[in-house]
Amino acid sequence: MFTQRPEERLLQEEDLVVVVPGVLGSVLRRPDGRYAWDASLAMGAQFLRDFCATLEALRLPPGLGDGPPPARDALRPEKLMPGWQVWPGFWAGAGYPALVRSLQKCLKNPERQLMIFPYDWRLSNRYNARLLLDRAKRHLYEWRREGGGPHAQLQLVCHSMGGLIGRYFLHVLGGADITRRAYTIGTPYSGSVKAVRVLTGRLLQPPWRWFSERLRPVAETFPSIAELLPSHVHVAQPGGEGGAGDDRRADAVPLRDCHVPGLSREAVEHSAAFHRAIGNNEAASPDRLVHVFAGGWQPTEQTVVIDPPELRFTRRERRFNWGDGTVPRFSSVPPHWEDDAHAMFYPATHVGLTSHAELLRDLTGKITAIAPRARLTPARPLSLHLPPVASAEETVPLQVHADSPCLTLDAHLQKADGTSYGRPLPLRPDGTGGYTADLTLPPGMWHITVETTKESPASQVDGLVVVVSD
Incomplete structure (x- = not known):
């Protein structure tokens, strides 16, 4: 689709x-x-x-x-x-x-x-x-x-x-x-x-x-x-x-x-x-x-x-x-x-x-x-806001901004060795182009990719977060 x-x-x-x-x-x-x-x-x-x-x-x-x-x-x-x-x-x-x-x-x-x-x-x-x-x-x-x-x-x-x-x-x-x-x-x-x-x-x-x-x-x-x-x-x-x-x-x-x-x-x-x-x-x-x-x-x-x-x-x-x-x-x-x-x-x-x-x-x-033009349209720019370091005791806030309030976005989590962790996490839209999700992760380095679904070409943005134990 x-x-x-x-x-x-x-x-x-x-x-x-x-x-x-x-x-x-x-x-x-x-x-x-x-x-x-x-x-x-x-x-x-x-x-x-x-x-x-x-x-x-x-x-x-x-x-x-x-x-x-x-x-x-x-x-x-x-x-x-x-x-x-x-x-x-x-x-x-x-x-x-x-x-x-x-x-x-x-x-x-x-x-x-x-x-x-x-x-x-x-x-x-x-x-x-x-x-x-x-x-x-x-x-x-x-x-x-x-x-x-x-x-x-x-x-x-x-x-x-x-x-x-x-x-x-x-x-x-x-x-x-x-x-x-x-x-x-x-x-x-x-x-x-x-x-x-x-x-x-x-x-x-x-x-x-x-x-x-x-x-x-x-x-x-x-x-x-x-x-x-x-x-x-x-x-x-x-x-x-x-x-x-x-x-x-x-x-x-x-x-x-x-x-x-x-x-x-x-x-x-x-x-x-x-x-x-x-x-x-x-x-x-x-x-x-x-x-x-x-x-x-x-x-x-x-x-x-x-x-x-x-x-x-x-x-x-x-x-x-x-x-x-x-x-x-x-x-x-x-x-x-x-x-x-x-x-x-x-x-x-x-x-x-x-x-x-x-x-x-x-x-x-x-x-x-x-x-x-649907195939030629460039990927939609996504802006990711993710703290570089978080405590294992805390909820990691994930925020994305886009030029459309009508997207479907999923966050994909990977461990440091590249293996997937859990199921894709859907982001909640706020109706103004902002999307959020709350992550709870064990200690380690995590690669997080946010990707649009139901679009071609798909747009994505990724970042890293280090979760440390207290």
Whole structure:
């Protein structure tokens, strides 16, 4: 742990870290206490038919938009998904135990400095972003008052669709004013082609097409799924040049500008409005606010091709087919970025990002980043006051003065032969830069070293005292 001089303190050490999970990533409970969605439901369905029954219980009323659900359809988010979650063919993940453990290890006060934000992932990301703003403000206020200090801010860790909530929170609701950094893990900034599959009933191929058809009317009631529709992808129209394998059709148009068979126009417009609201403000955000972690080198669907009466989904767009299997590479970074040089890519699928050891190590390294000046700052001067001679019958007064009243100082005692004597003795601060300790030593010559802890570089000062018997 490192601290600096008051004007150069590592303020991020005081920050509140907030975890925002992805779609399916929160356990949901019914008003009667039964679970509507948890790890046993996600993993325990032995057949897709059972899985469909589970999703049917999650259905929302149509046309909900950005508001809360009626009381009869409300579910209570309880915690992060503790194990694997899967929506066959569309979304899957390893849960959040590894991510949470990594964050807890890098925080000074993990019980109070880590805020978990489970949410009802069926609802609009706009609505959940407003809930995040309210809850994060209250939690940050409490943390500042009870331990973090007045300069503490937020650091957001957003997984998958949680990154869309984070973006709306930062750039539309003004959350950037209280946020030092935001980290996105596998976030589909510009959506995913798989959302088109879900909302057109083409998620899985025969013989599982019946599952897609049963899933579609339920998914159409979830505003969040519409907001995952790709804003980047181009749809190839019938009669394009170059045949089915050509990814450079002159007649390709954005999703919002064409009719895709089976895809609700209302869903497309809802998605476009959501992404437009973010894009109008995102480009003006500070360059170092958002840090991207993403998977790569996996075959990923990039383009929708209209081939009546069917739709086809191709894995190649402008010569690239990379991604994490769900999110294309060019959708894994903010759309206003000039390129993705500042993103960090890992050879992983979307499923395993939250448990990827290298990614988690790099993430926690950024959260606990050290400013270069912290390593270059010279040692803090300490002034030692110690009598040269003392009687074995007396208490030896040890006094140190420093330019800060907030240090942690320990006195280390050594005998004349260099061996340590007892445990380090903490010095008492007086609140003005003075520190004291009372020593009781047997006769002999003593080497006393006073050293700062929790600073880099450590500061120290030492002296000798001779203790004589009467």
